[in-house]
Amino acid sequence: MSRYDYTAIEQKWQKYWDEHHSFRVGTDYSKPKFFALVEFPYPSGQGLHIGHPRPYTAMDIVSRKRRLEGYNVLFPMGWDAFGLPTENFAIKNKIHPAIVTKNNVERFKGQLKSLGLSFDWDREVNTTDPEYFKWTQWIFLQMFKKGLAYKKEMAVNWCTSCKVVLANEEVVGGVCERCGGEVVRKVKSQWMLKITEYAQRLLDDLDQVNYLDKIKVTQKNWIGRSTGAEVDFTTTTGDTLTVYTTRPDTLFGATYMVISPEHPNIEKWADKLENMEEIKVYQEAAARKSDFDRTEMNKDKTGVELKGVRAINPVNGREIPIFISDYVLMSYGTGAIMAVPAHDTRDYEFAKVFNLPIIEVVKGGDIEKEAFTDCATGIMTNSGFLDGLSVEDAKVKIKEWLEENGKGKTKVNFKLRDWVFSRQRYWGEPIPIVHCDKCGYVALPEEELPLTLPDVESYMPTDNGESPLSTLESFINTTCPCCGGPAKRETDTMPQWAGSSWYFLRYCDPHNKEQLASKEALDYWMPVDWYNGGMEHTTLHLLYSRFWHKFLYDIGVTSQVEPYMKRTSHGMILGEDGQKMSKSRGNVINPDDVVRDYGADTLRLYEMFIGDFEKTAPWSPSSIKGCKRFLDRVWALQEVLVDGDEYREELKSSFHKTIKKVSEDIEGLKFNTAIAAMMALINEIYAIGSINKAEFGTLCTLLNPFAPHITEEMYNSVFGDILSEQAWPKYDEALCKDNTIEIVVQVNGKLKAKLMISADADKDSVIAMALAEEKVKEAVDGKSVIKQIYVPNKLVNIVAK
């Protein structure tokens, strides 16, 4: 037998799969289908990260198993290739971003192929391909036509370094998520997408899908539905100030109000306000602050009282002061709150700073010390007609009162905000809209799609915050599709989220020139059966793509309400030091090196064996050797191969148990224990000293999804057939059970002995055997047996006193 030359074997089979299109998706739509999805990578300049193979191998294992089980499997791959790092690299190195992208994609593709992942490369997609983003633009146009895309003047996050507007979601830790630059606020006219119109459906339809609970919780928290009330306060100017509150029950305890520094009423009241100078200074300070500064945790409460205008508490007619403070945001609720310091922590802190009255209206806490916010146990007090009620009952009663008296109404509110969709960058999908002075914003006719990026020298951002496209007269100037008069093109591009919001649909029919995908293909393949990706994408990407998919459902493109049936997530792979891998820490592992030194099969196996799939795990250069050693031992089985077409008696139950274990563990993402079971089986085989052909075939098949190259080679050399065309092994539940079982004997819960019994032994005889054990006799000696517990096939516990 030759030695295990992993490099030669892996290249041989990768070539074979390529030439035979072994993983090309079948078009036999009568077969059961399985659509396995992994997040397509952003092809960065650093090449593939050692973390990439973890989710890819995991879903590759599931896909390979499904094929062996007879499914028609769609397991595609593509490139989410628009984005700032490429553009920034292009600017820095004076290479066109399209060329940078092409180079990066080639490198990534080569690296992925070297891992033996069973992607159908005939279905590769690339978000920067005009044939792809034609449909991204098309979807945007449909949204525009349905009124879901609109322009809005708003204060946005302005990255001073990228010179680009960021969505709130993209600002991390007060700095730009992508470049780390300082983020300030700036007013711009932005394209927005009305995701809020889908908030309730995005929430409700979570009931229809099988996501990990923590992912559902994340989605729910992000959507943030709350039921409260809008309450109208009249002011001493005679007009109305409306607040949103989830605690209308505490209305009697409202001792002041706070409005956001941007609240429009301030302008309205300008001539009545006595301290306008002070107010303006505070407003300007708030405006300068980035969102992070404004929302910084634990900071001291600041604010300014509006002198000259006071509000009237509708429930008791008391006049109360109004403040502005930056802890109240214009973007949530009505931009104004009623402050109930006794029962809200932030209001409590604010009241302490400004020495405002704190009135207890819910009994149960100690408001001398802190705000009492518990809704479950409190009883109303100092609240007129609400006194004595529970918080829940008080909420109902006060809402009735508000509606009866025309002072407010029940109101559902969402935290979710509309999606800022414009970017002032070059490397993104152009927004297919023109602006005409006569007709306003007009959709580009669909036959003009794709609207491609002009091939230009300069794709540098402009300092004034406009897109690089804005400097190109030839691009901007056009005619209005509506009236034929002169018009100007939109120069903003779409965010990177756009292309990734529907890519799974394109995989179903990637070369379609007439539609984003045919109805027939979508009806067959959708929804995605299993989508695995990182936890970092379980809020935004998941929400955005669910939103787009729901929209496409509404306009009849897809027939499914939800795009993903099942969503799981994987943990990051950390450096050897337990820290996130980064160049600066010098703990980066290059997958190419690992493939060279150990082979792709060992890398795949190790990434699956490294630990709990859902948790982070540190890379260990020595642990990977154990996986290589395992494959060496698997390879060496060829030396002890004997004839035989069924499992031998001494290994029969082990084989059935291992098939069961591996089959179930793959479905539960427990790859580490599946591999452990196969290791244990190999140990057992070596203890016996030989393996027969039936056993050999099963072992190769079980291991094939994990280590496809070595198993193909071994199977092929012994049987002459192609392993990936065989069937997944079956197990017999009855044969997974042992005839003799070891049971544990305890006295008062302490282990005293172990017994080998036959599986059908009855309780009395087992207990009798247990009591006959020397150690048990000693432990029970001089005591009386109170109780005998027998757990079939597990243990006997003698309770003695």
Added chain:
RNA sequence: GCGGGUGUGGCGGAACUGGCAGACGCACGAGAUUUAGGUUCUCGCGCCGCAAGGUGUGCAGGUUCGAUUCCUGUCACCCGCACCA
């Protein structure tokens, strides 16, 4: 501050629905094979103890015949966040 999560040997981790804690690996120790190194093979390996035995799943309690698992409290660490009224 809010939301989510995690704490088990020297290390990664395992343990079904409350039933032998530490599977499977790594590292380490002893031995065999080898000219040597590497490879491979055998045995050992939570901690204390010569042993018998005791003890042990972040910490303190509780429920139970029995708790890594359930409950209460507490500490530490990680991730996310839009002070969301």
